[in-house]
Amino acid sequence: MKAEAYEERILELEGWTVRLARYKSGELYRARVESVDPGATLARATGASAAEAEARAIEDARRRLTRSRRQQV
Amino acid sequence: MAEYAHPEVLVSTDWVAQHRQDPNVRLVEVDVDTAAYEEGHIPGAIAWAWNTQLCDTVRRDILSKEQFEELMRQSGVSNDTTLVLYGDNNNWFAAWAFWQAKIYGHRDVRLMNGGRKKWLAEGRELSFEVPSVPRTDYRASEPDLSLRAFLDEVRQAMEKGSATLVDVRSPAEFTGEILAPPGLPETCQRGGHIPGARNIPWGKACNEDGTFKSADELRELYASEGIDGSKPVIAYCRIGERSSHTWFVLRYLLGLDNVKNYDGSWTEWGNLVGAPVERGAARAAS
Numbered sequence: 001m002k003a004e005a006y007e008e009r010i011l012e013l014e015g016w017t018v019r020l021a022r023y024k025s026g027e028l029y030r031a032r033v034e035s036v037d038p039g040a041t042l043a044r045a046t047g048a049s050a051a052e053a054e055a056r057a058i059e060d061a062r063r064r065l066t067r068s069r070r071q072q073v
Numbered sequence: 074m075a076e077y078a079h080p081e082v083l084v085s086t087d088w089v090a091q092h093r094q095d096p097n098v099r100l101v102e103v104d105v106d107t108a109a110y111e112e113g114h115i116p117g118a119i120a121w122a123w124n125t126q127l128c129d130t131v132r133r134d135i136l137s138k139e140q141f142e143e144l145m146r147q148s149g150v151s152n153d154t155t156l157v158l159y160g161d162n163n164n165w166f167a168a169w170a171f172w173q174a175k176i177y178g179h180r181d182v183r184l185m186n187g188g189r190k191k192w193l194a195e196g197r198e199l200s201f202e203v204p205s206v207p208r209t210d211y212r213a214s215e216p217d218l219s220l221r222a223f224l225d226e227v228r229q230a231m232e233k234g235s236a237t238l239v240d241v242r243s244p245a246e247f248t249g250e251i252l253a254p255p256g257l258p259e260t261c262q263r264g265g266h267i268p269g270a271r272n273i274p275w276g277k278a279c280n281e282d283g284t285f286k287s288a289d290e291l292r293e294l295y296a297s298e299g300i301d302g303s304k305p306v307i308a309y310c311r312i313g314e315r316s317s318h319t320w321f322v323l324r325y326l327l328g329l330d331n332v333k334n335y336d337g338s339w340t341e342w343g344n345l346v347g348a349p350v351e352r353g354a355a356r357a358a359s
Contacts, residue, residue, distance in 0.1 A: 001200070003113065003193040016255045023193050025113040026201075034107070038243040038315065039162050039276055041264035051234050055122040069105040073248050073352050 001026055005050065010036065012038040013058065014065040020041065020057065022050055033061035075288040078328025082171075082321075083186045083285070084157055086195055092157075093117045099150050102189065103113045103160040103167045103222040105314075114198035115159070116190060119148055119206060123166040123314065127173060135221075135336065142179045142213045149206025152180070159185035159192070160197065163276070163283045172317040172334055176221065178214025184321065187283040220320070222307045222333035224341060226260035231267055231349070236305035236331075239298075241319045242339065246273040246293070246311065249352040252343075253311065253339070260311065261343030268308070271298045272355045275315040278322045291327055302329045309335040309342075 008024040011061035013033070022031040029055035032044040047053030077083065084092075094116060100112050100118040111118035121127055126144055128135060136144065145180055150156055156179060160167035164184050174182040185192070211319050222236075227239075230236040245251045249264030266272070277294055278286055285291070300306055308316035313336030320334040340347055 001113070001198070002196050003199050004196060006194040006196065018150055018255075021190070022245065024277075025199050030112050034162070035255045037276070038246070038254050039165075040257055041162065042256040044106065044108070044112075046112075059248050061256065068251065068253075068255045070245075071252070073264075 001062065006030075011058070014068075015066050018061060018065075020054060022057075024050070027038055031057035033057045034070050040070075075292070077285075077326040078323040082183050082325045083230060084183050085186055086191050086197065089115065089157060089159070089185050089192075090127050090197060095155075096158065097103055097153065098155045098157060099148060100157050100159070101148065101167075101170070103158055103170045104189065105160070105162045105165055109161050109189065111201070113201060116202070117202035117204055118159075118200075119204060120146070123169060127166070127170055130352050135173055135176070138213050138216060140174065140277075145179075145213070146209050147206075149209060150179075150211055151209045152211060154181070154209075156182040157185055158182065159188050161189045163190065163279050163318070165275075165318055166186040168318040168321045169314040171321060172220065175176055176216050176218070177269035178217065186285060190283045219352060220324075220333060222309075222337075223334040224345075225308070226333070227267065227307060227335050227337070227342070231269055231306055234269070234309045236333075237300055238267050239300065239306055239308045239316075239319060240266045240270040240272050240339075241275040241308055241310045242266075242272075243274055243313050244272060244354075246339070248354060249350075255289050260340045263343045263350050265343070265350040266339075266355075267342055268349050268351040269306075270309075270355065271300070273300075273319070274312070277319045278319065285326060288326060289294075291322060295323065295327065300329075302327075305331040305333070307333045307335050309338040311339045312336070313338045 045056030
């Protein structure tokens with residue numbers, strides 16, 4: 001089995017810049033959302049299609065990002 | 074173009090594809106997201122979980138010598154094994170494992186340049202199978218603590234300028250705008266940085282495909298912040314894994330002799346009662 005259809009794109013979610021990466025392994029698509037800076041993984045999900053996996057990962061990432069606070073510097 | 078100071082510590086994805094079945098090579102995936110391995114990994118690779126297998130799970134510390142020996146033994150690693158590490162997030166925790174392997178004297182340890190992301194992007198072979206490996210009689214060396222900085226040394230560096238402090242977190246963490254990477258739990262009481270630290274985010278050392286930048290680009294990046302090997306360096310981040318990535322770059326790719334990783338990092342300093350904290354952007358390099 002090989003990794004297939006690897007793709008990355010940059011999105012804005014809840015005011016934060018994130019990178020969405022997805023690929024297919026076996027029967028499933030796997031999507032992952034990470035912050036662009038510093039690059040920590042926020043959410044990942046699987047789906048029967050790329051769109052399904054991506055939508056699930058994005059939804060979970062949004063939920064986590066709403067809890068992040070910015071401080072006054 | 075100049076070569077890395079120690080090119081032998083990096084292997085390419087091609088090299089791994091060709092050598093993954095060599096009996097003297099042990100391939101280990103070390104991810105930030107410890108479930109990533111189960112989504113498919115390089116055939117023949119085993120996995121180490123950073124949060125249970127690469128630290129003491131009771132007190133906050135790296136592995137003891139005995140714990141490290143046991144990990145190597147159960148992972149089928151002998152003292153003469155070529156240990157090849159790779160992982161997600163451009164090898165954050167693979168570098169953390171590399172750092173501990175060097176502390177305990179493992180001679181031949183290498184990182185797969187580009188990590189898990191490059192392997193996936195190249196459409197390479199994946200497996201769900203967890204290989205069984207033969208137990209060994211690994212013997213670790215006494216810890217080389219010249220690779221590790223503790224709080225007192227960091228405090229001295231801040232007060233006396235005995236070492237350059239390099240904060241490798243994102244600019245927003247450095248200034249104090251955020252207390253943790255977006256979406257992750259806040260693990261400190263205060264935001265900001267150790268007074269006098271330079272801010273050189275770890276990711277500046279990487280290309281888009283996850284590989285390390287060239288030796289010339291890396292030298293220019295760090296020299297522009299006053300890091301040229303003329304003074305000891307202490308790298309830190311939030312919990313010590315991103316700074317082990319920078320420690321690897323400075324020590325092995327640029328060949329600086331005196332570089333330490335402060336794994337206590339901001340989670341220690343930012344929780345200390347009475348510790349000085351600077352907020353906002355870095356002062357100009359002197």
